[in-house]
Amino acid sequence: MSNLGYNIIILATCWLLVTGAGVYVTYFEQPKEVERLEKAEKLARLRQAEVTALLAEESSSAQMAKEIITKWRARYKIIPDALKTPDIVGYLNRLTAVGFKNFDVKFAGNQRGQDFGTYTFKASGRGYYTSLYKFIWEVENNRNFYRVRNLALDQIDLVSENKDTGKNELEVLVSFKMDIDAYYGGVTGLSAGDEGIKGLFESDGLPITQADGAERPPVPSYVLPEMKPITNPFYPLILNAIPPNTYDLLEVENAVLVSIVGDDKAVFVEGGEYVTLGRGDPVYLGQITLIDPTEGRVLARLNRGGIIDEVELLLQTGERYRQAAGDVRLSPIESQ
CATH class of the missing domain: 3.30.70.60 (Ribosomal protein S6/Translation elongation factor EF1B)
Structure with a gap:
C-alpha cells in the first residue's frame, strides 16, 4: 500500500476520533454542564433576590423601629406607683x-x-x-x-x-x-x-x-381629637314638645297688633299689657322679621320645635277706618 493510502487511513481515523469525541462532548457532557450552570445561575438569582428582600425588610424594620421608639419616647400618660x-x-x-x-x-x-x-x-x-x-x-x-x-x-x-x-x-x-x-x-x-x-x-x-x-x-x-363636639347628635331636629316660654317673651299668637310707630316699631297688647318691639326683636319661639306700616301688618318667624312657621298680625283699625288705595294713609270715615 502506498504512502497516500496510509495517510488517508490515518486522516480518516483521526477524523473519526475527533468527530466521535465532539459528538460525545456535545450530546453527553455539555448538557450536564449547561444544566449545572443554569442551576448555579438560578441559585445566584435566588440569593440575589433574597439579599434584596432582606435589605428591603431591614429598611422597613429600621423605619418601624424608629417610629416605635419615637412613639415610646412620646408617651405622656402618667401611671402613679400608688392610687387610692x-x-x-x-x-x-x-x-x-x-x-x-x-x-x-x-x-x-x-x-x-x-x-x-x-x-x-x-x-x-x-x-x-x-x-x-x-x-x-x-x-x-x-x-x-x-x-x-x-x-x-x-x-x-x-x-x-x-x-x-x-x-x-x-x-x-x-x-x-x-x-x-x-x-x-x-x-x-x-x-x-x-x-x-x-x-x-x-x-x-x-x-x-x-x-x-x-x-x-x-x-x-x-x-388629638377635637376638644369640642362639632355637632350634637342627640339634639333632635324636631322636638317632641315645644319649649316653654321661660323668659316671658311675647306670644304673637295670643297678642293683638294695635299700632305701628314709624317704620320699625310695632305695639302689641297681650293679657292687658302693651309691648313695643322692633324688627329682629325676639318673641316666644322666634323673632319679628317684618314691620310694614303701609299694609299695617307684622310678620314673625317661629320655630315650633324644629318646624318653621310664619305668623302674620294685621293692624286692627276698626270699622271707622279704611285703607285707601295709592299713597293715601289711613283716614277716618265720617259717620252719617
Missing part, C-alpha cells in the same frame, strides 16, 4: 362639677396584673351632651391614665324650673352609663416623664395644667 379610691372619686367629681344633673360613681373592683393595677368604677347619670363630651375628652387625653369603656347613651327631654325666671324650660339631655378604668403601679419605665417628651414636638402643645389641676397632654393639638 378617694383620689379617683375626687378627680371625677372635679371634672363633672358643671354640666351634669347627676353623676353617680360606684366602685366595681380592683385587679392587679403582672405589669400594672386597675381600679374599675361604674358611672351613670344625666347631663348635657357637650359636658359629657368634655368629660370623656379629659379622661381619655389628660396625662392621668384613665380609660372609658362600655359607654351607652340615650337622649331625654327634661322640663325643669329656671332658677332665674322661675318658669319651666325644656332641656335636651343625655343619660349615660360607662365603665371607667384607672391605672396605677406600672412596671419601671412604663409611666412617662417630662424628660422623654422634650424636643419631640413643636411649640403647639396644649397647656400642661388647668384650673382643676388636670394635666393636659404636652403634644400638638392636631394629633
Whole structure:
C-alpha cells in the first residue's frame, strides 16, 4: 500500500476520533454542564433576590423601629406607683362639677396584673351632651391614665324650673352609663416623664395644667381629637314638645297688633299689657322679621320645635277706618 493510502487511513481515523469525541462532548457532557450552570445561575438569582428582600425588610424594620421608639419616647400618660379610691372619686367629681344633673360613681373592683393595677368604677347619670363630651375628652387625653369603656347613651327631654325666671324650660339631655378604668403601679419605665417628651414636638402643645389641676397632654393639638363636639347628635331636629316660654317673651299668637310707630316699631297688647318691639326683636319661639306700616301688618318667624312657621298680625283699625288705595294713609270715615 502506498504512502497516500496510509495517510488517508490515518486522516480518516483521526477524523473519526475527533468527530466521535465532539459528538460525545456535545450530546453527553455539555448538557450536564449547561444544566449545572443554569442551576448555579438560578441559585445566584435566588440569593440575589433574597439579599434584596432582606435589605428591603431591614429598611422597613429600621423605619418601624424608629417610629416605635419615637412613639415610646412620646408617651405622656402618667401611671402613679400608688392610687387610692378617694383620689379617683375626687378627680371625677372635679371634672363633672358643671354640666351634669347627676353623676353617680360606684366602685366595681380592683385587679392587679403582672405589669400594672386597675381600679374599675361604674358611672351613670344625666347631663348635657357637650359636658359629657368634655368629660370623656379629659379622661381619655389628660396625662392621668384613665380609660372609658362600655359607654351607652340615650337622649331625654327634661322640663325643669329656671332658677332665674322661675318658669319651666325644656332641656335636651343625655343619660349615660360607662365603665371607667384607672391605672396605677406600672412596671419601671412604663409611666412617662417630662424628660422623654422634650424636643419631640413643636411649640403647639396644649397647656400642661388647668384650673382643676388636670394635666393636659404636652403634644400638638392636631394629633388629638377635637376638644369640642362639632355637632350634637342627640339634639333632635324636631322636638317632641315645644319649649316653654321661660323668659316671658311675647306670644304673637295670643297678642293683638294695635299700632305701628314709624317704620320699625310695632305695639302689641297681650293679657292687658302693651309691648313695643322692633324688627329682629325676639318673641316666644322666634323673632319679628317684618314691620310694614303701609299694609299695617307684622310678620314673625317661629320655630315650633324644629318646624318653621310664619305668623302674620294685621293692624286692627276698626270699622271707622279704611285703607285707601295709592299713597293715601289711613283716614277716618265720617259717620252719617
